[in-house]
Amino acid sequence: MKRLALGILGSGKGSNCRAILESIRSGELPAEVRVVISDVLEAPILEIAREFSVANAYLPPGEFRTRLEPKSEMELVRMLRDAGVELVILAGFMRVLKAPMLEAFPRRILNIHPSLLPKYPGLEAWKQALAAGDKITGCTVHCVDERIDHGDIIAQSEVPILPNDTPETLHARIQIAEHALYPAAIAELCRSEEAH
Numbered sequence: 001m002k003r004l005a006l007g008i009l010g011s012g013k014g015s016n017c018r019a020i021l022e023s024i025r026s027g028e029l030p031a032e033v034r035v036v037i038s039d040v041l042e043a044p045i046l047e048i049a050r051e052f053s054v055a056n057a058y059l060p061p062g063e064f065r066t067r068l069e070p071k072s073e074m075e076l077v078r079m080l081r082d083a084g085v086e087l088v089i090l091a092g093f094m095r096v097l098k099a100p101m102l103e104a105f106p107r108r109i110l111n112i113h114p115s116l117l118p119k120y121p122g123l124e125a126w127k128q129a130l131a132a133g134d135k136i137t138g139c140t141v142h143c144v145d146e147r148i149d150h151g152d153i154i155a156q157s158e159v160p161i162l163p164n165d166t167p168e169t170l171h172a173r174i175q176i177a178e179h180a181l182y183p184a185a186i187a188e189l190c191r192s193e194e195a196h
């Protein structure tokens, strides 16, 4: 099966990045991670890349808070292209991508979000589900477009909300579901590309 070349972008803990790297190592996911890039110098996700001997880089984001400066975003495109990346994986990347990335990788950028989209886009979605009194929430893998937590849904996984859940316990349960869903959704994409 074709091994898809991935580039992973993240700003934080990197637990989804770890799940993807472990899934590749165990042979379940026919892909390779060419590079892990973070806009946060000390982000644990970069440490995880090093642990798995994957190329990694810090990208200085520039002066904006919620997106990359255009110069930085063009540099990001260059880094991903140089690494031969075919599919971009957002794993806790806290900046909204704009034209340079969206045009360089049309329909080739995925994100994972901790709710059953279209419900609860935005930050701390598990808190929104808890506050609404929902009984079920979950996580969603979707294609990235110009709107936040929007774009074609690729895969979803449901997670129950239990009576005694706190934001922390619920978030932890959603993350467990994410770690199964994200590698499986990418593997599915590899299989469907193989079929074409």
Ligand code: GRF
Pocket: 010, 012, 013, 014, 015, 016, 017, 091, 092, 093, 112, 113, 114, 175, 178
């Ligand atoms: C995940 O919960 C994901 O849904 C959201 O950001 C978080 C990243 O977590 N987009 P991690 O850095 O992969 O642990």
